[in-house]
Amino acid sequence: MAVIAPSILAADFSRLGQQVDAALKAGVETLHLDIMDGHFVSNISFGPDIAADVVSRAKKKGVSVDAHLMVTMPENYINAFAAIGVDLLTFHLELDSRRRALPENRWVYGASEIRYVSRINHVIELIQKANMKVGLAVNPPTDPKLAAPFMEKIDRFLIMSVNPGFGGQGFIEETYAKIERTVKYRAKKNLSFDIQVDGGIGTENAARLAELGVDSLVCGTSFFGAKDIAARLKELNGQIVSC
Numbered sequence: 463m464a465v466i467a468p469s470i471l472a473a474d475f476s477r478l479g480q481q482v483d484a485a486l487k488a489g490v491e492t493l494h495l496d497i498m499d500g501h502f503v504s505n506i507s508f509g510p511d512i513a514a515d516v517v518s519r520a521k522k523k524g525v526s527v528d529a530h531l532m533v534t535m536p537e538n539y540i541n542a543f544a545a546i547g548v549d550l551l552t553f554h555l556e557l558d559s560r561r562r563a564l565p566e567n568r569w570v571y572g573a574s575e576i577r578y579v580s581r582i583n584h585v586i587e588l589i590q591k592a593n594m595k596v597g598l599a600v601n602p603p604t605d606p607k608l609a610a611p612f613m614e615k616i617d618r619f620l621i622m623s624v625n626p627g628f629g630g631q632g633f634i635e636e637t638y639a640k641i642e643r644t645v646k647y648r649a650k651k652n653l654s655f656d657i658q659v660d661g662g663i664g665t666e667n668a669a670r671l672a673e674l675g676v677d678s679l680v681c682g683t684s685f686f687g688a689k690d691i692a693a694r695l696k697e698l699n700g701q702i703v704s705c
């Protein structure tokens with residue numbers, strides 16, 4: 463069954479501990495950490511030190527935490543996130559790819575080929591050696607089929623439904639076709655990775671995503687932007703539970 467994964471990026475950082483406790487009290491099953499280095503994406507979010515308090519609060523309630531590394535050098539952060547107890551670490555397929563300019567001095571890395579397969583495999587191995595599950599993420603400009611050589615090794619495939627870097631963006635409609643192709647590929651190859659979608663998800667599209675076979679729906683603004691996050695979680699879960 464699909465799970466709602468609230469993104470801490472959208473929380474009120476002036477009272478982060480309270481926001482995390484409120485999410486845990488509301489009954490979230492997992493939390494999503496959006497880690498940004500200001501290089502892979504045109505924004506800087508937070509690092510392992512801030513994440514440590516979030517993870518420790520979640521662990522006390524038996525809630526899992528995944529970290530989504532939107533960083534150019536994921537190798538540099540694996541041990542730090544393992545040390546704080548992150549369960550699953552996701553990095554991007556677009557390492558060493560081309561940077562494409564976007565409006566408002568933003569950018570997105572998009573891969574039209576994977577030049578360094580050995581590096582992707584190396585990062586996967588480093589994450590596994592650090593006893594975390596492995597996620598691989600693709601940006602909107604990247605065709606998911608480029609991830610084929612790695613699909614048997616990963617626990618999660620993250621399909622970005624916005625250009626990474628900022629919460630509160632609109633869901634990119636072309637993502638639906640990508641999800642359908644990925645669900646079909648997973649079934650055809652009898653693979654077991656879960657599919658996470660990240661960006662622009664809320665009550666207006668959660669049901670459709672769950673019906674398509676998405677396992678984890680990252681909700682930032684639609685969750686932490688709600689007046690009553692417990693009621694919003696109920697609403698979101700109500701959309702996906704029957705799928």
Ligand code: DX5
Pocket residue numbers: 469471472496532624625626627628629630631660661662663680681682683684
């Ligand atoms: C973008 C971030 C966002 C965030 C979700 O890099 O990864 O997608 O998690 O934000 P909302 O739900 O506000 O789009």
Ligand code: ZN
Pocket residue numbers: 469494495496530660680
């Ligand atoms: Zn994310």
